[in-house]
Amino acid sequence: MLAVNQAAPLRAAFVLVLAAVLCGAAPFARAQEAPDAIVKRVATDVIATIKADPAIQAGNEARIRDVLEAKLLPNFDFTRMTALAMGKNWRSATPEQQKRVTDEFRALLVRTYSSALNGYRNETIEYKPLRMNAADTEVTVRTLVQRASGAPIQIDYSMEKKADAWKCYDVIVGGVSLVTNYRDEFNDQVKNGGVDGLIKTLADRNRGVAAK
Numbered sequence: 001m002l003a004v005n006q007a008a009p010l011r012a013a014f015v016l017v018l019a020a021v022l023c024g025a026a027p028f029a030r031a032q033e034a035p036d037a038i039v040k041r042v043a044t045d046v047i048a049t050i051k052a053d054p055a056i057q058a059g060n061e062a063r064i065r066d067v068l069e070a071k072l073l074p075n076f077d078f079t080r081m082t083a084l085a086m087g088k089n090w091r092s093a094t095p096e097q098q099k100r101v102t103d104e105f106r107a108l109l110v111r112t113y114s115s116a117l118n119g120y121r122n123e124t125i126e127y128k129p130l131r132m133n134a135a136d137t138e139v140t141v142r143t144l145v146q147r148a149s150g151a152p153i154q155i156d157y158s159m160e161k162k163a164d165a166w167k168c169y170d171v172i173v174g175g176v177s178l179v180t181n182y183r184d185e186f187n188d189q190v191k192n193g194g195v196d197g198l199i200k201t202l203a204d205r206n207r208g209v210a211a212k
Contacts, residue, residue, distance in 0.1 A: 035159045035166045036130040039141045043125060046071050064114045072113065077160065077167040078106045084170065085182040086190075086198075093195045101195065104202035105182075111206065123147050137161040140172075 033041075046067070050056055055063035082102040083090040090098065128142035141157040158170035171178040189198040 033166075034130060035132070035139050035157075035161075036127055036141045038166055039143070039157060040125075040127055042071065042075065061114050065110060068110055068113050073106070073110065075165075075168055077162070077169040078102050078109075080160070080167075080169040081105070081179045084177075084179045086186050087180075087183050089187065089190045089195065089198075097195045097199065100199045101202065104199060104206060107206045108202060126152075139166075 049067055049071070053063065053067070056067065079098075079102055082098070082105045085105065086093070086101065093101065124146045126144040126146060128144065130139065130141060132139045138158070138160050141159060143155050143157070145153045145155055147153070154172075154174055156172040157168050158172065159166045159168050170180070186198055189201050193200070
């Protein structure tokens with residue numbers, strides 16, 4: 001996701017606040033619902049689930065993943081996220097390789113998000129006014145996460161209007177893109193072992209996390 005020396009701080013900040021925000025368009029969202037209204041509605045729903053579910057409060061990772069699958073993941077465009085993370089290497093990958101990288105990247109983010117839910121500590125969210133024209137098909141939803149201690153964190157969501165609903169394809173934490181910060185790491189893996197090498201690295205990482 002990130003350059004080696006910068007990856008950890010951004011990822012740590014992201015997983016801390018993502019549990020409170022969890023952007024995206026719910027699968028049942030109304031077609032004309034504004035992107036910022038979608039973000040707020042889904043965030044409210046997820047936060048209420050986190051607070052009310054005893055299994056989540058107890059750190060049940062299976063239950064956490066269920067919530068992610070139902071409320072968060074359908075609202076992300078993982079193909080576009082992976083293409084952004086791979087940069088120019090995406091175009092040189094075969095369709096099968098693109099699918100495999102996307103699947104492994106998705107699995108990696110799922111495990112990261114599961115940890116984020118365990119880190120939720122009643123952060124509050126301020127939603128900034130949406131800058132959007134009627135014909136826009138891409139917008140940025142801007143939020144500010146207020147923490148009990150420490151400075152607030154700006155979290156922006158890049159969203160694209162699809163045929164059925166708005167989808168989130170990037171998360172910008174404090175001005176730094178989550179997905180494009182994987183690019184250096186992904187480029188290094190492709191340079192050293194090709195696209196198949198990147199797939200293997202991601203698969204090995206996912207198995208390692210699962211084992212833990």
